[in-house]
Amino acid sequence: MTTLRLSVLDQTPVGEDHTPDQALRASVDLARAAEDLGYTRYWAAEHHGSPGFASSAPEILAGALLAHTSRMRIGTGGVLLPRYEPAKVAEVFGVLASLYPGRVDLGIGRAGGPARDFPRRLADLRALLGEGGAVPHAPVPPQMWLLGAGRESARLAGLVGTEFAFGHFFSPVGGREAFEDYRERFRNATGRPAGGALAVRVVTADSAGRAEELARGLLLWRARKDLGEDAPLPSYETTRRHRWTGAELARAEVHRTALVSGAPEQVHAALTALAASHGVDELIVNTLTADPADRRRSYELLADAFALPPGGPETTVAHAARVPASVPAGR
Template sequence: METDASPEHTESGSATAEQDDPIKGLARGGSPVALSVLDLSTVGVEHSPSDALRTTTELARSVERWGFHRLWVAEHHGMPGIASSAPAVVIAHLAAHTTTLRLGSGGVMLPNHAPLVVAEQFGTLQALHPGRIDLGVGRAPGTDQATARALRRTTGLLSADDFPQQLGELIAFLDDDFPVDHPYAAIQSVPHGPMPPVWLLGSSGFSAQLAGALGLPFAFAHHFSAQNTLPALQLYRQSFQPSEVLAEPYALIGVQAVAADTDEEALDIIRPVALSMLRLRRGMPGKQPTRREAREYPYTELEQSFIDSWLADAVYGAPESVRAGLDELRERTGVDELMLTANVPDRDSKLHSFELIAKAYRMI
């Protein structure tokens, strides 16, 4: 059941959040690192976008109680199985239904937007919920080329080459720090105030090096680019330059993680996610299939190879198996924070998964 947070709760929650480091997560219970959540508001064939967004809202309220540090939502377009196409709108809704949980974008795909618009959106979120907002940005479109052109209102060639310039403009708008001779020097984003932390997201080495050079925190998409995780983290750490934001590197990775009462049930829950990824890679995005469809799908040898490879990079099973897998991944990568995602549309399975993980780490 959802209830709006009262002004008193929102105010006290914001004050509590402001006492924490605006970037670094807090490890709770028996967890050696902070645990956070990435949610895509997954839509299944038996669900509606409204169902998915209600589940995301309930998830945010629940993981706040269970001691997770932050929850991010991601920008995707033209994908019937993902309802979080407008992160700023979703974040505003989630922030109104929670009190202390950090909320942010994982991320906003900056090439799709004018930097000033993003600065205004997240400046507004920060004004409404001081000390609770993260701004994660990426350079991929988060969609196909035709949809990206519609978003950007251009018929020209699309490229991410100007991302560093766009990022520089975004940070300058947030900081009100353009050089005096810059064309935008007289423009101020409004509302304006202390800027939310800016994170760089990536699935390759480009954003890793850029985040390091700028001294920004880095979030790597291990959940769909596991083969690049260690090289990207190494590049980030090697290229890191201390800044006003960070004195030393701070990195998190996204991890597909599903816990259930048994290993067999966890596999049954996560198998439709793998089938959805197979269809996405083949240019056939859609709503997530049911467990039965994924179980009975006539996989070819090549398709089964993809599924097996994808599952090998996920962490799933009974709670202690999931904890062991997450602990091994943290030790292998040396990351400061794990951001767990369970891209399943079923409300009960998703909430139960995160509750089991919280209990496995003695957070509740």
């Protein structure tokens, strides 16, 4: 039986009673805890112009997280490549991978610019990292991941031979088909089997009731965002006093389908089933709460429920990046 690995996708959430600088420091604290708890990797997300997230420069945050941890893989989930020149991204991650060999992940997203230009940018970046075109050229290049929530990204990841993570929290449907496309193309391109990881939004707590309170706060934030009110995550008190509108309730129900919440044993069962149905052995867990203490507790309970090995898998640091030079770059 395959052991299910857990990792962290951190969007550095800002609660209404907290400031962005406090949220960033909370991310550093959470990364330290996640390493001790046995999580495999820790990714910093990229968002711009949103009061609810402080993660506008994931490569900078990744550098800080690498400096405050020693074993866990650290990276981005992900750099929005259409916003940047591939050469600059290659240089930044060449520096990180040179300083922290064998620990750096480069997760790439396709949002933030023209989609038609993305395959070229991805091919340029892979060439710079894989053939030594970027200075410094790290002895162990970063492991490249393509992130997506649809079949197009999955097919591209398979064609060029990168790792692939599907954003279930963006789109809870279509993941199985996306992984099928990815694995078929990856096998044809590289001659090797592919795995992949599923990124899931999760909230758990010491009781089902407390987990539901936290879930309602997250759903209220998400519903408001859909309806044009982009704000920090509401506190427990704000959520408890809130009188929901019909439109908010409707949007919350839409997003609840992409949220796994409940007591630890309930969440364990749901996540195990999700991993099995998508054929993955790694879940990248995204948890959003207004209070960093609630977020940390959620990850602690998950680690305990899944009996993660303290300090993480033995192969975490030794796991080499793959940027296969012989795979076609795509067009």
